[in-house]
Amino acid sequence: MAAFAVGLLLLRWMPILPPVWWLYLQLILGLLLLGSRAWRIGLFLLGIGWACLSAQWALDDRLELRLDGQVRWLEGRVVGLPSRADGVVRFELEDIHAPRAQLPQRLRLSWHDGPRVLAGERWRLAVRLKRPRGLANPATFDFEAWLLARRIGATGSVKAGERLSPASGPVAWRDQLRQRLLQVDAWDRAGGLAALVLGDGSGLQDRDWRLLQDTGTTHLMVISGQHITLFAGVLYGLVAVLARLGLWPRRLPWLPWACAMAFIGGLGYGILAGFDVPVRRACVMLAVVLLWRLRFRHLGFLTPLLAALCVVLVVEPLVVLQTGFWLSFGAVALLVLAFAGRLGAWRWWMTWWRAQWVMGLGLAPLLLALALPISLSGPVANLVAVPWVSLVVLPLALLGAATLGIPWLGEALLWLAGGALELLFQVLAWTSAQLPAWIPVQLPVWAWSLGAMGVLLLIAPAGVPFRALGLALLVPALFPPQQRLGPGQAEVRVLDVGQGLSVLVRTREHALLYDAGPRRGDFDIGERVVVPTLRGLGVSRLGLMLISHADSDHAGGALAVRRGLTVDRVLSGEPERLAPDLEAEPCAAGAAWSWDGVDFLVWQPPPGGDSNDSSCVLVVEAAGERILLSGDLGVRGEAAWIASGQPLAARWLVAGHHGSRTSSSAAFLRAVKPEKVLISRGHLNAYGHPHPLVASRIRALPAEIHDTAEQGHLLLRLGAFGEPEVEREKSVFWREK
Incomplete structure (x- = not known):
């Protein structure tokens, strides 16, 4: 095995x-x-x-290249539980038919201002189809891997549609139960109760998920092995207690019946929760463990763990692309290691405390490898949260959902469950404030390996030699060696933020962020991409955040950056239009300074233009190599920059306004004479950026175009006169080059 x-x-x-x-x-x-x-x-x-x-x-099974970006009529059946947030309906479609096109078996669609969509319905839709594609940055969530793991062959946005048939079958009943749960008065925690009962986390807000992640308790609000095992364990324990009290029928052997009832109960709960991949994994593990308990206890506990691992991987090999797979099996393996070889009996509170700190410490290397935050408050938070959810919130929620048909009873139980959940979130919020999550720096392989060995030694059973050595092995992971730039050198990173802009400039001792990416509704690129990327690179402090102007695609993520990092100063071309919490100062045209031998200059056109022509631009020069960052500066602003008499010649140019035809005029390009032009934009964006006219002007210089939509995150070392490093050139089989 x-x-x-x-x-x-x-x-x-x-x-x-x-x-x-x-x-x-x-x-x-x-x-x-x-x-x-x-x-x-x-x-x-x-x-x-x-x-x-x-x-x-x-x-x-991915969408054909020729269909990428095309609008097609298709028919399909809604699967899973659709979600609605900020006016956008998101759902998945299967059993798909389209005229004159072979489409993937499963699609993930979004419908802006769309009607109510229910699970089990069949729709005819006009969809703009896209091949699976996500933002490509170091140490951030890989959307393409997530889509492939769910075998989603295309995404798309719905332009129009009509319902062909109403919802029917078990999925429709499950959706109806969700609607009932969401309408219950439960201390504004109905979304959390739906997550516990049905495995549908769409009712939880982003701040809730952040709080759960910061406290290491995310596993409590998604149907996981813990919930399935708890419900199965209650049924198993009920039969065992009845047998011990002599109340179980003697003609029925209690152990096989206990195992059978536990499996049927766990499987039923999994089906109620949608039987998604994590739930299927939990049910497989439950079945193997129960079979081991019934017939194969003499083989030891590692055997069922290994058997469950093999079965899960055979059924769905792509689970290796999901973080939950590694964390769930890693957690079980850690507990087996921590309690193996234990002599004598421990008190229950000692066992419970050891399990929590073993999980908190033991999962840290896995979280590091998966580029996930490490919760410093996790062991303490789980010490309280796990029994509270398992023994109070979840039983009340399940009983309440089961008795919704009985007047007052179901609503009353759910009200109690919601109150208990609200109390838990208040405790977690206080805990998170005392010990915020730690986003560690990316480690070299050797430092991570030593740290993982140190963790395994520390959680090993007593009697294992050299356990104290584990503390020494942790030192390279806790204080990793950092490669520092030399004097007069600069590192410029153009982050892949979709239809927006965010550029990090680092010198030996300082860091500057030019723009912070977009924010659309609750989807904040600053929080989801910019801050994790910077923290993963070891940047915890910004000497300056320069927001070119106040448009959302440049300034949307600024507040998240301000909250997630230490920012000494904020400048902007439009400080009056930014959030007051940013405390932005106006950009002073002509201001110049030097950091570690690298020269910086900011400039802004005279007032009188539109918002784009209020952009505060930045020039960076290291060892004679220059880069110009022009924000959304339009043709008028470019002409004013030329007329200012400042030297504009530069090897690198970040194209204004994402390659729009309102920027990058022929006169401006002749003045800059760039060898390489960087364009930050979204893949298949609705604006058609970069405009073909702009692209033809750039190539006529001649200059080379580097595009975040095609290449992802771009890294260049200013002063080395080299080529950029491209994120999408890193070889992983699921990512399109």
Whole structure:
């Protein structure tokens, strides 16, 4: 099983997938080796062959290139539970049919100002289709991997539609139950109750998820192995207690019945929760553990864990792309390691406390590897939150949902559950304020490996030699060596923020952020991309945040950056239009300074233009190599910049207004004479950026275009006169180049 599991797990690190014919040959070779002395190699080949073949089938089901960006009429059935936030309805579609086009089996769609969409309905829709694509930045959420893990072959935005048939079947009943739950008066925590009962987290607000992440309690509000195991354990324990009291029928052996009832109860709860991938994983683990308890206890606990791992990976090899898979199996393995070899009995509170600190410390290397925040308050928060949710909130929520048909009873139980949940969130908010989450710096492999070894030593059972050495091995992970720039050198990173702009400039001792990306409703790029990227790069303090002007695609994420990092000073071309909390100062045209041998200059056109021509622009020069960042400066502003007499020649230019035809005039390009032009924009954006006229002007210089929509995050080292490093050139099999 170990050899087989290793082969399945290796899919996560495959840079590219082998040809299909090679995969079939590998499977045949693996089967042939099973009858020889090299049967372990055969199992390994079967594992990696099956994983790669399954992943290739998912890649082949992606939207065809010729359909990317096209609007097509299609029919399909709504699956899962649709969500609505900020006027946008999001849902997934299966059983899809379209004339003269072969579409993927599963689509994820959004409908701005769309009507109510229910699970189980069938719709005819006009959809602008897009191939799966996400923002590509270091140490941030990988949307493309998430889509592939769910086997979603395309995304799209709905332009028009009509309902062909109403909702029907179990999915419709589940959606109706969700609507009932969301309408209950439960201390404004109806969304949290729906998450616990049905596994639907769409009713939780972004601030709730941030609080759960900061306190390491996210697992409590999504249907996970803990919830399935708790419900199954109650049923198992009920039969065991009845048998011990002599109340269980003697003609029925209690152990098989306890295991059967536990599995049926856990499976039923999983079906109620939608039977999504994490729930299926939990049900598989429950089934294996119950089978081990019934017939195979003599084999030890590692055997069922390994068996569950193999079964989960065979059923869906792409779960290796999901963080929940690694965290759930990692947590169980840590508990087995921590309590293995224990002599004597512990008091219950000692066992409970050891489990919490083992989870808090032991999962840290996994969280580091997955680029997730590490909750410093997690062990303490879970010490209270886990039993509170498991023994108070969840039973009340399930009983309330089951008795909604009984007047007053269901509503009263849900009201109590909502009050208990609200009290928990207040405690978590206080805990998070005392110990905020830590976003660690990306570690080199050797430092991470030493830290992981140190953690394993610290949580090992007493009696394992050299346990104290674990503390020493943690030092490189807690205080990682950082590569510092030399005097006169600058590092410029153009972040992939979609249809917006955010550029980080670092010198040896200082950091500057030019614009902070967009914010649309609750989706804040500053919070989701800019802050995690900067913290992952070791930037916790900004000497200056320069917001070119107040348009949302440049200033939307500024408040999140101000709250997430220490910012010494904020400048802007339109400070009066920004949030007062930013405390922005006006941009002083002609102001210049030097940081660590790198020269900076800001400039702004005279007043009188529109918002775009109020952009405060930035010039950075290191060792004779210059870059111009022009915000959304239009043709009028560019002409004023030329007329100012300032030297504009630069090797690098960040194109104004994302490549719009209102910027990058021929006269301005001739004045700058850039060798390379950087364009920050969204893939298949609605504005058609970059405009073909602008692209033709740039190529006529001639100059080379680098585009975040096509290449992702761009890194250039100013002063080295080299080529940019492109995020999408990093080899992972699921990401489009």
